Structure formats: C-alpha cells, structure tokens
Amino acid sequence: MKLIFLGSGSAFTVNSSNYHSNMLLIDDTGAKLLIDCGSDARLSLAELGFTYKDIHDVYVSHLHADHVGGLEWLGFSSYFDPDCEKPNLYLHHSLETPLWENVLSGGMSSLQSHMADLSTYFKIHTIHDNEAFFWNKVRLQTVQTLHVMNGFKILPSFGLVFTVNDTKVFITTDTQFSPTQLGDFYEWADIIFQDCETANTMSGVHANYTELLTLTPEIRRKMWLYHYNPGPLPNAKKDGFCGFVVKGQVFGFG
Ligand SMILES: [Zn+2]
Ligand SMILES: [Zn+2]
Numbered sequence: 166m167k168l169i170f171l172g173s174g175s176a177f178t179v180n181s182s183n184y185h186s187n188m189l190l191i192d193d194t195g196a197k198l199l200i201d202c203g204s205d206a207r208l209s210l211a212e213l214g215f216t217y218k219d220i221h222d223v224y225v226s227h228l229h230a231d232h233v234g235g236l237e238w239l240g241f242s243s244y245f246d247p248d249c250e251k252p253n254l255y256l257h258h259s260l261e262t263p264l265w266e267n268v269l270s271g272g273m274s275s276l277q278s279h280m281a282d283l284s285t286y287f288k289i290h291t292i293h294d295n296e297a298f299f300w301n302k303v304r305l306q307t308v309q310t311l312h313v314m315n316g317f318k319i320l321p322s323f324g325l326v327f328t329v330n331d332t333k334v335f336i337t338t339d340t341q342f343s344p345t346q347l348g349d350f351y352e353w354a355d356i357i358f359q360d361c362e363t364a365n366t367m368s369g370v371h372a373n374y375t376e377l378l379t380l381t382p383e384i385r386r387k388m389w390l391y392h393y394n395p396g397p398l399p400n401a402k403k404d405g406f407c408g409f410v411v412k413g414q415v416f417g418f419g
Pocket of ligand 2: 176
C-alpha cells in the first residue's frame with residue numbers, strides 16, 4: 166500500500182511546478198483511491214500517466230475547488246465514455262447536497278434531453294458521524310476538522326485516519342491549527358500529513374508554519390507538511406519536522 170501526492174500545494178498553486186494537494190492511495194493490486202479531486206486533478210494525474218479511466222473511487226474532504234473542482238471533469242469524462250462505470254464517490258453525508266446544489270449542478274444538471282443529478286455521474290457512498298468506510302479492506306475513518314468559521318457557522322473539512330500494515334496514518338486535509346481538537350489523533354498516528362500554510366499573511370483557515378512550530382518535538386518528528394504556498398519554504402527538517410512533501414512523493418506503508 167502506498168500514498169502518492171499528485172501535488173502538495175495550496176489552492177494558490179501557480180503553475181505545474183506543484184499541483185493541488187490531491188493524493189492517490191494505491192493498494193498492492195494497483196487499485197486506486199483518489200483523495201480529493203481538485204481543479205488540477207486532470208493535469209496532476211496525467212503527469213503520472215493516469216487518466217479518468219484509472220479513477221474508480223474518489224473521496225472528497227470538503228467543497229473548496231482545490232478538493233472538488235475536478236469532479237465535473239471526472240463525472241463528464243466517465244459518463245460519456247461507454248467503457249467506464251460510474252466512479253464511486255465517498256463523502257461525509259453533510260457534503261452531498263451542497264456538493265450538488267452549490268458546486269456541480271450549474272454545469273452538470275442539464276444533459277441533452279434530460280436532467281441529471283449527482284447519482285447520474287457517481288455511485289454515492291455517504292459516511293455518517295462516527296462511521297468509517299471501507300475501501301479494498303482498508304477501514305478509513307473521517308475526522309472532522311475546523312477549517313473555516315464564517316462568524317456564524319463552521320465549514321469543516323473531513324480528514325482521514327486509517328491503519329495499513331500496522332502503520333497508523335492521519336491525513337488532516339484542510340484545517341486550522343487546532344491541537345486541542347486533533348491532539349488525540351496526533352498522539353495516535355505513526356505518520357501525520359499536516360495542512361501547512363507558509364504565507365506570511367495568515368488566512369486563519371489553515372495551520373500556519375509558525376503555529377505548527379509550537380507542537381511538541383514528539384509530534385513534529387512524525388509530521389510531514391503539505392498544502393503549502395508557492396514560494397520559499399522554511400527549513401522544516403531543521404525545525405524537527407519530517408519535511409515538506411514534494412509533488413509526486415511516494416510513501417510506502419509496511
Ligand atoms: Zn479548503
Ligand atoms: Zn485546500
């Protein structure tokens with residue numbers, strides 16, 4: 166089982182030197198789970214020699230375009246290819262209606278001679294609170310993170326924890342710095358993939374590098390940083406982290 170980062174950049178990637186932080190979990194049979202399908206996905210997949218035909222399973226964490234902006238491409242490409250089955254779409258149940266009504270329906274609800282909905286394009290698998298979903302024998306549990314608080318309401322993202330070959334993995338997906346909420350998972354994991362903003366101006370909706378520096382050395386030493394901004398990066402290894410994930414980096418679990 167391995168995890169490949171198609172990209173490790175933020176939503177603000179500027180060119181092909183890095184892509185959005187979408188990943189492929191690939192099992193020993195070659196089956197693939199695409200973790201987030203952002204608007205870069207067709208390019209980042211192509212760079213590794215993959216097309217929509219290789220994507221039968223996709224998980225989405227939340228509704229920002231760097232995580233779901235490629236679903237129209239994936240849905241239409243599969244729909245109009247008679248050799249393709251509908252991809253399985255795994256998502257937290259709270260995302261299903263807004264994904265369609267607020268994100269995809271504008272471009273995808275009208276087909277020639279008939280109307281479509283999300284299930285026209287995808288086999289939908291919703292995940293409920295405190296439930297996990299299984300993908301090819303791997304049990305993936307969602308972890309709600311605090312991503313955006315608009316003043317009245319929290320827009321969460323749904324990170325993932327899973328265990329493969331006794332390696333405990335935590336992918337935060339997009340999250341503010343919230344060590345109190347995520348502390349148990351930081352302790353539990355053997356390897357952490359952590360959202361890390363490196364911009365000087367803090368957006369408030371991502372964990373900033375300067376905040377992550379305040380974590381204990383024990384947590385930092387099992388933490389890989391991703392979803393960072395274009396431009397120069399601090400010396401993460403010197404600061405006790407595993408480092409910044411680079412585009413195309415592969416992690417084997419076993
Ligand atoms: Zn986001
Ligand atoms: Zn993002």
